[in-house]
Amino acid sequence: MSAHMLADLDIKTLTVTLTVVTLAVTLLLALAAWQAPAERGVRQWALGNASLMLGLLLNINQDRIPHGLSIILANGLMTLGLGLVWLGLRQFRGRTQPQWAPIAVSLITMLLLWVFRYQIDNLTVRYAISSLVLGGFCLLCATELLVAERPPMRTASWFSGIIALTYGFILVARPAASLTGWNGPNDLLGGPLQLITVLGAMAAQIGMACGLILMTHYRHLDSLRRLSELDPLTETLNRRSLLLQAEQLLRRMAASNEPLTLIMLDADHFKHINDEFGHQIGDEVLCHLVNRVRLLLRGRDLLGRFGGEEFIVVLPGLDSVDAGQVAERIRQSICQHDGQSLQRPIHLSVSLGVACSEHHGYDFNTLLGAADAALYRAKALGRNRVELAPGPDGAPQEQVALRLLSHFRHNLDV
Numbered sequence: 432m433s434a435h436m437l438a439d440l441d442i443k444t445l446t447v448t449l450t451v452v453t454l455a456v457t458l459l460l461a462l463a464a465w466q467a468p469a470e471r472g473v474r475q476w477a478l479g480n481a482s483l484m485l486g487l488l489l490n491i492n493q494d495r496i497p498h499g500l501s502i503i504l505a506n507g508l509m510t511l512g513l514g515l516v517w518l519g520l521r522q523f524r525g526r527t528q529p530q531w532a533p534i535a536v537s538l539i540t541m542l543l544l545w546v547f548r549y550q551i552d553n554l555t556v557r558y559a560i561s562s563l564v565l566g567g568f569c570l571l572c573a574t575e576l577l578v579a580e581r582p583p584m585r586t587a588s589w590f591s592g593i594i595a596l597t598y599g600f601i602l603v604a605r606p607a608a609s610l611t612g613w614n615g616p617n618d619l620l621g622g623p624l625q626l627i628t629v630l631g632a633m634a635a636q637i638g639m640a641c642g643l644i645l646m647t648h649y650r651h652l653d654s655l656r657r658l659s660e661l662d663p664l665t666e667t668l669n670r671r672s673l674l675l676q677a678e679q680l681l682r683r684m685a686a687s688n689e690p691l692t693l694i695m696l697d698a699d700h701f702k703h704i705n706d707e708f709g710h711q712i713g714d715e716v717l718c719h720l721v722n723r724v725r726l727l728l729r730g731r732d733l734l735g736r737f738g739g740e741e742f743i744v745v746l747p748g749l750d751s752v753d754a755g756q757v758a759e760r761i762r763q764s765i766c767q768h769d770g771q772s773l774q775r776p777i778h779l780s781v782s783l784g785v786a787c788s789e790h791h792g793y794d795f796n797t798l799l800g801a802a803d804a805a806l807y808r809a810k811a812l813g814r815n816r817v818e819l820a821p822g823p824d825g826a827p828q829e830q831v832a833l834r835l836l837s838h839f840r841h842n843l844d845v
């Protein structure tokens with residue numbers, strides 16, 4: 432946009448357009464809040480924009496209504512509006528919300544504006560106060576948005592964050608720019624600075640609202656993904672997504688000719704735990720078990736709930752010897768930490784069956800069958816032990832060693 436075109440734009444019309452844009456954004460956010468009442472933060476965003484819009488409406492009527500309303504109350508409402516947007520962002524992230532902060536800042540702003548209108552009438556100071564307070568809230572919003580996130584949430588959050596940062600910077604720099612004479616001979620409420628502020632506010636309103644709506648959209652997508660992929664109690668993969676992800680992994684490992692091991696893990700005498708302590712404690716024990724297993728896994732390993740108290744671990748890149756050691760570590764870790772994170776200590780042990788691609792190939796069901804047979808043997812041999820599924824040529828050396836080791840540990844632990 433050339434300087435001539437900028438000069439042709441009329442501030443009043445632009446401010447009315449900005450008010451209409453803010454009304455549209457308010458309705459959009461109110462609709463989003465109404466449709467997803469459980470979504471954190473969206474209600475504050477809608478309320479914040481409503482407050483901003485009221486402030487703008489009062490502000491554009493400076494020659495028709497008293498300054499107490501068109502300057503003081505108007506700026507108070509705009510400050511409260513941006514403060515509510517900031518609170519909404521904090522709520523969206525599940526952070527504490529100092530509810531009093533926007534109200535307090537808004538009241539202090541109104542008090543200062545009252546002093547510099549009715550006690551000492553000074554437009555420059557009023558201009559600086561409102562610019563710094565509104566700019567400050569924009570920058571606070573930017574700090575809530577420009578945070579580490581996983582894509583695609585990061586795209587939406589950073590998009591809004593960059594807009595909030597840019598507009599916050601424009602507002603904060605506004606008083607300094609006007610003092611250095613950058614605004615030309617115009618008074619503070621005219622000239623290119625004011626045009627940039629109003630045009631910037633319009634772009635910021637539209638951009639921020641799109642970003643915020645995208646953020647709620649990605650949050651919904653993520654909850655849907657979690658609902659469809661994870662077991663609701665333990666938050667491990669459910670059976671369907673475990674199968675899908677394991678098959679992908681198996682294909683990759685087969686293509687690169689790397690080993691992969693599947694471990695089937697089952698809690699011992701879990702029925703006793705339920706019978707003795709109740710189903711709710713039984714649930715806690717299952718979560719405790721999963722937490723202990725998770726501590727021993729790497730980022731690309733898979734952990735899924737196969738059913739009831741039975742879990743599956745998939746370890747890409749590990750052969751039977753290494754995976755046998757991981758299984759043994761899992762067994763020890765669960766056996767040695769009798770529910771320290773539980774309300775009362777409950778002795779828990781697990782049995783594990785291990786099947787590796789080097790003996791059973793890269794078919795998920797074949798590996799599963801072999802691990803299941805090994806688990807069955809571990810149960811039959813006294814529980815709280817690791818059993819390695821033998822290869823086609825019978826029991827390999829390492830299985831004998833593992834069995835002896837597991838026997839030894841079993842005698843010590845149980």
Ligand SMILES: Nc1nc2c(ncn2[C@@H]2O[C@H](COP(=O)(O)OP(=O)(O)OP(=O)(O)O)[C@@H](O)[C@H]2O)c(=O)[nH]1
Binds near residue numbers: 700713714814
């Ligand atoms: N609390 C709780 N219990 C569950 C859940 N899913 C399955 N169970 C219980 O787990 C128990 C499994 O019992 P069994 O199959 O007899 O196995 P076990 O008692 O662990 O005996 P072994 O496996 O032979 O050592 C049953 O009592 C199920 O009700 C769950 O999500 N929460």
